[in-house]
Amino acid sequence: MADYPARCWYMAGWADDLGERGFTREIRGQRLLFFRTSEGVAALLDRCPHRFAPLSMGSRDGDRVVCGYHGLAFAPDGQCVHNPFADRIPAGAKVPAFCVVERDGILWLWGGAREEADENLIPDFAFVPDTPTSRTVRGYTLMQAHYEYGTDNLMDLSHIEFVHKGTFAGQGVIFAGQHKVRLEGATLHSDWWMPGIAPPSVARGHVPDGALVDHWLEMRWNAPASMRLMVGVCPHGAARETGFEVPQAHILTPANDHQTHYFWSSTRYDALESAEVDAALLTLFGEAFDQEDKPMIEAAYANVGSGGFWAEKPLSLGIDQGGTRARRLIEAMIAREIH
Secondary structure, three states, rough: OOOOOOOOEEEEEEHHOOOOOOEEEEEEEEEEEEEEOOOOEEEEEEOOOOOOOOOHOOOOEEOEEOOOOOEEEEEOOEEEEEEOOOOOOOOOOOOOEEEEEOOEEEEEEOOOHHHOOHHHOOOOOOOOOOOOOEEEEEEEEEEEOOHHHHHHHHOOOHHHHHHHOOOOOOOOOHHHEEEEEEOOEEEEEEEEEEEEEEOOOOOOOOOOOOOOOEEEEEEEEEEEEEEEEEEEEEEOOOOHOOOOEEEEEEEEEEEEEOOOEEEEEEEEEOOOOOOHHHHHHHHHHHHHHHHHHHHHHHHHHOOOOOOHHHHHOOOOOOOOOOOOOOOOOHHHHHHHOOO
């Protein structure tokens, strides 16, 4: 799997989606079975080594996964622990097992060897779980495109003026803004600062009609494609702390070279018990991602030749350097891991 960096964490799913039976998901071209155990969460390759039946078609026996084809049972570390046909466990009766950590309501899958997993590299998404003062709506969509095309889209938010005319369009505020990309350690930032503008849609109901505000969009990227967006507004010229921020998660995980799992969330600090607000936000984000972003990203990806992104000599407009730098950082990571 040289096309994907190993020393980073991939989002496998929302922890609440795990359930009692667990779930399967293709990640980096491999179908994995995720399930809860008495000690945490485990992930196994979803394939029995005997005749390759999906383990997800089997059953559970405590922490064990029992193959539904011939009854071999596997522990969370992938070792076969029961053979119903003999006392002896056949040589090679083991399933590849992966390191999974549950944090911030997210299941994180380590991309490399289990013994090398570094939990310090898990990005901070502490705002995702609900608290007494916050409420988060979450969603998922599957994109028919390579995950880096989704990164390009999210690290260049100027597209909202054109793609999101029905949802998030900023009424030209991007063109009044200042864009800056910076790298801090292994974390890439792509930030927009828009001072002295008419209130954008996110500020409606929070500021007086006719007021001028300062607006910011700050995207934080960690490899391979875990992004946090801070959407903020404050009165023009005032300290940012006098306004408000809406934190969002935008996390992309490659299913394979041509498909991407897109997990997203948005957190609010008012109307916490309102099912109507939940529904409205889910509808809004569903329209923005499924009906606006997704068709454009998929069409752009389908329009690229077999030589790939760089072979097409993409133009640079300056505002797209966030996605470009993210691509270069991923390439550098993979090169270091190979050598």
